[in-house]
Amino acid sequence: MNEVPRFRRGFRFQWEPAQESYVLLYPEGMVKLNGSAGAILNQVDGQRTVADIVASLEQQFPDAGPLGKDVSEFLQDARHQHWIELS
Amino acid sequence: MSTTNPHNAGPPLWLLAELTYRCPLQCPYCSNPLDFAQTQQELTTEEWVSVLRQGRTMGAAQLGFSGGEPLVRQDLAELIAEARHLGYYTNLITSGLGLTEAKVDAFAEAGLDHIQVSFQASDPELNNAVAGSRKAFDQKLALARAVKEAGYPMVLNFVIHRHNIHQMNDIMDLCERLGADYVELATCQYYGWAFENREGLMPSKAQLVKAEQEVNRYRERLQQSGSAMKLIFVTPDYYEERPKACMNGWGNLFLTVAPDGTALPCHSARLLPIDFPNVRDMDLQNIWYDSPGFNHYRGDTWMPEPCRSCDEKEKDFGGCRCQAYLLTGKADNADPVCSKSSYHDRILAARKAADHATAGLTELVYRNADNSRLFFRG
Ligand code: SF4
Ligand code: SF4
Numbered sequence: 001m002n003e004v005p006r007f008r009r010g011f012r013f014q015w016e017p018a019q020e021s022y023v024l025l026y027p028e029g030m031v032k033l034n035g036s037a038g039a040i041l042n043q044v045d046g047q048r049t050v051a052d053i054v055a056s057l058e059q060q061f062p063d064a065g066p067l068g069k070d071v072s073e074f075l076q077d078a079r080h081q082h083w084i085e086l087s
Numbered sequence: 088m089s090t091t092n093p094h095n096a097g098p099p100l101w102l103l104a105e106l107t108y109r110c111p112l113q114c115p116y117c118s119n120p121l122d123f124a125q126t127q128q129e130l131t132t133e134e135w136v137s138v139l140r141q142g143r144t145m146g147a148a149q150l151g152f153s154g155g156e157p158l159v160r161q162d163l164a165e166l167i168a169e170a171r172h173l174g175y176y177t178n179l180i181t182s183g184l185g186l187t188e189a190k191v192d193a194f195a196e197a198g199l200d201h202i203q204v205s206f207q208a209s210d211p212e213l214n215n216a217v218a219g220s221r222k223a224f225d226q227k228l229a230l231a232r233a234v235k236e237a238g239y240p241m242v243l244n245f246v247i248h249r250h251n252i253h254q255m256n257d258i259m260d261l262c263e264r265l266g267a268d269y270v271e272l273a274t275c276q277y278y279g280w281a282f283e284n285r286e287g288l289m290p291s292k293a294q295l296v297k298a299e300q301e302v303n304r305y306r307e308r309l310q311q312s313g314s315a316m317k318l319i320f321v322t323p324d325y326y327e328e329r330p331k332a333c334m335n336g337w338g339n340l341f342l343t344v345a346p347d348g349t350a351l352p353c354h355s356a357r358l359l360p361i362d363f364p365n366v367r368d369m370d371l372q373n374i375w376y377d378s379p380g381f382n383h384y385r386g387d388t389w390m391p392e393p394c395r396s397c398d399e400k401e402k403d404f405g406g407c408r409c410q411a412y413l414l415t416g417k418a419d420n421a422d423p424v425c426s427k428s429s430y431h432d433r434i435l436a437a438r439k440a441a442d443h444a445t446a447g448l449t450e451l452v453y454r455n456a457d458n459s460r461l462f463f464r465g
Contacts (some may be wrong), residue, residue, distance in 0.1 A: 030100065
């Protein structure tokens with residue numbers, strides 16, 4: 001929870017109006033992110049910890065209940081895919 | 088600007104800008120057209136900028152700068168800066184020849200996201216590098232280090248053929264030592280110059296099986312050691328029974344603009360007997376959605392048998408039009424890689440030839456202007 005996620009070198013996260021979604025761009029590749037993945041990765045700035053991100057999302061989506069488990073699972077998965085680093 | 092978009096096509100998310108056919112190298116597997124030397128007038132800087140703007144407005148997000156050798160364009164840094172400014176993820180696909188540390192830094196400053204260095208695996212330089220020759224190896228090392236230091240992910244590409252496929256382990260070792268993030272081991276696809284040279288390039292089944300095992304073993308080792316280096320092994324579809332879904336469907340995701348402004352649904356489509364539009368005559372939106380060239384093979388009403396009544400046509404769209412044209416003389420036909428094609432025996436014959444091929448490297452037709460002129464003189 002105290003770890004700070006940051007995008008790996010060469011990965012760029014941005015909003016694509018034509019696809020109406022957030023995407024992750026990397027060398028010769030692109031993943032179109034679903035709503036929750038986009039919302040989580042939108043918080044990744046290399047400064048905020050996982051706990052900060054969870055708090056901010058819970059504030060943003062008050063009806064969603066506690067998000068800690070989902071968010072850390074997603075970020076673990078993103079690390080596994082080598083999209084982000086956690087340190 | 089109104090479009091009819093008769094096939095309800097999605098936007099071209101990938102744009103490949105082939106800036107030039109000029110290239111200091113002469114790879115015998117080059118994907119440029121055989122008659123490239125005939126190509127007139129490259130697009131100017133302003134014309135390229137306009138193409139980039141139009142593409143981005145239409146939704147293109149990935150942009151490749153390739154060629155030929157894109158480094159020969161003096162305006163490359165300017166185009167990179169414009170592309171980055173527009174919000175593209177910019178990829179530079181280069182042989183590395185002419186790439187200096189100063190350029191690497193200048194491109195980084197301009198906002199380049201990624202440099203893919205291809206190794207000309209049949210030239211003595213790589214053979215030396217793999218064999219451990221000091222000078223060549225040091226040069227590549229320095230370049231690789233500069234690329235990494237400038238903050239790029241390191242993507243190395245090796246074209247694999249029968250004359251270097253036995254070096255797979257050495258190549259992967261070299262990449263690991265260089266600290267590569269992605270390694271593409273791409274066996275040639277047989278269009279353009281590679282089709283002319285197919286007999287001299289295509290690995291045998293036995294070679295391929297061995298190489299695949301080596302890559303798999305290496306991949307396991309990387310995984311065990313927690314390495315993030317990713318190996319991508321592209322095998323020739325000549326050893327498959329079903330074709331690949333070429334370009335994810337004709338005019339579906341990929342848009343290539345050739346050096347003279349000809350717009351193409353894939354970088355080898357120029358060899359097809361189809362009239363493709365030029366960005367000098369038409370805006371990109373109309374080219375993509377409305378031009379006869381781009382609509383030619385959208386949907387499936389154009390398909391003859393066996394594809395027409397095949398339940399796999401949604402999956403592979405009948406394969407590659409260029410391959411169908413090169414091997415059967417008719418671009419509408421099923422890609423002969425498919426075992427349902429009545430021309431599949433031509434693929435089988437190529438496999439058999441690969442088992443017995445003896446041609447050496449010196450017997451290949453090298454991609455240069457003199458040889459190219461032979462092709463368009465006929
Ligand atoms: S494949 Fe070789 S000859 Fe063709 S453009 Fe690339 S570097 Fe040049
Ligand atoms: S017959 Fe045509 S559609 Fe069916 S699998 Fe073969 S190439 Fe694909």
